[in-house]
Amino acid sequence: MTPSIHDLPAQVRRDILRMVHAVQSGHPGGSMGCTEFFVALYFDILRHQASPFNMDGTGEDLFFLSNGHISPVFYSVLARSGYFSIDELHTFRKLNSRLQGHPTTHEGLPGVRIASGSLGQGLSVAVGAAQAKKLVGDDRLVFTLHGDGELQEGQIWEAALYAGAKKVDNLISTIDANGQQIDGSTDDVMPMGDIGSKFVAFGWEVMHIQEGNNLEAVRSGLRQAIALSGKGKPVCVVMHTSMGFGVDFMAGTHKWHGIAPSDEQLASALAQLPETLGDYPA
Amino acid sequence: MHPYTDSGSKDTRSGFGAGLLELGQSNPNVVALCADLTGSLKMDAFAAEFPDRFFQTGIAEAHMIGMAAGLTIGGKIPFTGTFANFSTGRVYDQIRQSVAYSGKNVKICASHAGLTLGEDGATHQILEDIGLMKMLPGMTVISPCDYNQTKAATIAIAEHDGPVYLRFGRPKVPNFTPSNAPFVIGKADILTQGNDVTICANGHLVWEALEAANALEAEGIHAEVINFATIKPLDLESLLASVGKTGRVVTAEEHQRHGGLGDSIAQALGMHLPSPIEMVAVNDSFGESGTPAQLLTKYGLDAANIVAAVKRVMNR
Numbered sequence: 001m002t003p004s005i006h007d008l009p010a011q012v013r014r015d016i017l018r019m020v021h022a023v024q025s026g027h028p029g030g031s032m033g034c035t036e037f038f039v040a041l042y043f044d045i046l047r048h049q050a051s052p053f054n055m056d057g058t059g060e061d062l063f064f065l066s067n068g069h070i071s072p073v074f075y076s077v078l079a080r081s082g083y084f085s086i087d088e089l090h091t092f093r094k095l096n097s098r099l100q101g102h103p104t105t106h107e108g109l110p111g112v113r114i115a116s117g118s119l120g121q122g123l124s125v126a127v128g129a130a131q132a133k134k135l136v137g138d139d140r141l142v143f144t145l146h147g148d149g150e151l152q153e154g155q156i157w158e159a160a161l162y163a164g165a166k167k168v169d170n171l172i173s174t175i176d177a178n179g180q181q182i183d184g185s186t187d188d189v190m191p192m193g194d195i196g197s198k199f200v201a202f203g204w205e206v207m208h209i210q211e212g213n214n215l216e217a218v219r220s221g222l223r224q225a226i227a228l229s230g231k232g233k234p235v236c237v238v239m240h241t242s243m244g245f246g247v248d249f250m251a252g253t254h255k256w257h258g259i260a261p262s263d264e265q266l267a268s269a270l271a272q273l274p275e276t277l278g279d280y281p282a
Numbered sequence: 283m284h285p286y287t288d289s290g291s292k293d294t295r296s297g298f299g300a301g302l303l304e305l306g307q308s309n310p311n312v313v314a315l316c317a318d319l320t321g322s323l324k325m326d327a328f329a330a331e332f333p334d335r336f337f338q339t340g341i342a343e344a345h346m347i348g349m350a351a352g353l354t355i356g357g358k359i360p361f362t363g364t365f366a367n368f369s370t371g372r373v374y375d376q377i378r379q380s381v382a383y384s385g386k387n388v389k390i391c392a393s394h395a396g397l398t399l400g401e402d403g404a405t406h407q408i409l410e411d412i413g414l415m416k417m418l419p420g421m422t423v424i425s426p427c428d429y430n431q432t433k434a435a436t437i438a439i440a441e442h443d444g445p446v447y448l449r450f451g452r453p454k455v456p457n458f459t460p461s462n463a464p465f466v467i468g469k470a471d472i473l474t475q476g477n478d479v480t481i482c483a484n485g486h487l488v489w490e491a492l493e494a495a496n497a498l499e500a501e502g503i504h505a506e507v508i509n510f511a512t513i514k515p516l517d518l519e520s521l522l523a524s525v526g527k528t529g530r531v532v533t534a535e536e537h538q539r540h541g542g543l544g545d546s547i548a549q550a551l552g553m554h555l556p557s558p559i560e561m562v563a564v565n566d567s568f569g570e571s572g573t574p575a576q577l578l579t580k581y582g583l584d585a586a587n588i589v590a591a592v593k594r595v596m597n598r
Contacts, residue, residue, distance in 0.1 A: 055355075056356045056357065057355065058355075058356055062355070064352075104383060105383075105384050106383055106384070113355075114351065114352070114380060114384050114386075115379050115380065115383045115384040116379070117379065118375050118378075121344075121348045121375075121376055121380050122348075123348075124344070124345045124346075124347070124349045124351075124352065124376075124380070125349070125351050125352035125380055127345075127348075127349050127352060128348065128349035128351060128352025128353035128354075128355070128360070129352035129353070130352070131337065131349070131352075131353060132352065132354075132355040132356050132358050133355070133356070135313070135334065135335070135356075136356050138356070154344070155344040155345055155348065155376070158339075158340075158342035158344055158345035159342075159345045159348065159349070161340070161342070162339055162340065162342065162345055162349070165340075
């Protein structure tokens with residue numbers, strides 16, 4: 001029986017928390033803030049083939065995660081959509097694992113098409129993949145995700161300039177606008193101003209998803225983004241989320257960017273998230 | 283006297299341009315990217331003939347490297363072109379993460395390497411690029427010696443599955459290798475036979491090494507000149523066979539002593555066949571403006587300096 005898409009966010013958040021807790025390292029905050037995005041993408045939006053995984057993805061929509069530190073949500077959703085066994089989630093960040101701290105192709109984990117972790121590189125890679133698709137007449141789309149803090153990297157704007165100027169309109173880039181980064185709020189660290197207007201100025205079509213932690217809002221928002229593609233401009237989705245969403249004491253703060261919950265905090269957090277689809281074996 | 287003659291000096295970057303054009307005609311998977319240096323890299327013929335497969339990124343080298351990594355989707359073989367400094371130091375993290383660690387089949391093609399781009403001076407004269415690139419796991423590093431070899435190497439790297447750094451230069455230098463010789467990655471070429479000393483050179487200094495061998499021959503010293511166009515993987519077999527015979531080595535390259543060919547050869551010999559070695563290379567210094575010939579002399583990289591290094595190593 002196919003699980004309902006609505007069962008996934010709580011279960012994915014349980015996976016994230018248990019993975020990070022088990023090794024007392026990793027990035028739960030951004031992962032939980034982007035859970036609805038990943039669930040919508042992999043269980044509704046992407047036209048993709050999980051198994052066997054094909055690196056080239058010809059005839060498939062592609063996704064590149066540029067802010068690689070939110071690997072827990074990426075791994076959970078890849079596993080639960082069939083790219084690899086859910087049982088493998090317990091190896092996260094452990095020695096000899098394919099689930100490295102930051103995603104990589106190097107260990108051969110199905111579903112990962114580029115290494116990310118050092119920020120700001122994924123948009124360029126996605127632009128290249130989008131151009132490759134045009135070159136071979138593949139009409140599928142290329143999706144990316146970036147943190148709002150990540151936009152402080154200069155390479156993002158090199159890529160944004162290129163994509164706008166060269167009309168890379170088979171590209172849909174989502175910005176996780178949670179207003180937080182490691183050292184504090186983006187307003188304190190490096191105020192980002194109006195992100196959407198910046199992309200408009202670089203020649204992009206820009207839209208917003210105001211409720212980035214509402215699964216239906218994200219699904220319909222991404223469908224709207226697809227409708228905007230193919231019209232001569234790359235599409236930027238500014239998605240407003242709450243970091244750490246889903247657990248009361250983790251939500252809305254940068255403090256859980258790269259911190260693992262204690263035993264007590266894990267128990268308290270899991271009590272707020274029903275085990276809808278079964279936890280992976282520890 | 284060595285048997286090589288200059289069939290007409292040409293720049294190695296033009297060898298790259300000619301090789302790329304030939305690849306464009308023979309291999310539809312080859313695509314090229316350039317960051318606003320199409321003329322300097324001699325990529326204009328490819329760009330004109332294959333506009334759909336040529337990507338002008340503007341002055342945005344970091345983006346160009348990332349884009350090349352993405353372009354490998356679907357079996358494409360991207361060749362990036364810019365100056366050596368902007369091909370390596372400026373984009374090291376992009377190459378490291380998006381290309382090398384990600385195992386992408388990108389060919390990083392770098393012109394204006396070393397001192398001999400001349401008058402532009404030290405900002406553009408990178409002397410650290412081979413060291414930077416050879417440290418990356420899985421990266422193949424090649425520095426061919428003349429127009430013909432650069433053209434052949436350009437064609438050869440398209441057949442190699444994995445990231446490659448191909449280094450060449452701006453000045454016109456003697457073109458002396460056969461025009462039809464295929465390039466074999468990882469295979470050094472023995473250019474002259476000799477029993478007294480092995481001279482390991484690459485890039486523009488291979489010709490200087492041959493000139494040095496002529497001068498030494500006149501003094502009764504028989505040098506075995508080997509062209510190590512591939513720095514990584516190093517042709518250990520050829521190196522050990524030659525040094526096993528000669529017992530002493532001089533290395534010559536247009537690069538820092540730290541991190542270059544000499545460094546790789548010293549490491550290999552230290553592990554397998556400890557032997558006296560002298561290095562002709564730039565010694566912990568930046569370059570400066572000047573003509574290529576003036577710079578090779580001032581920084582101790584010309585044939586006379588190779589002769590002097592041979593004499594030093596003979597006395598050890």
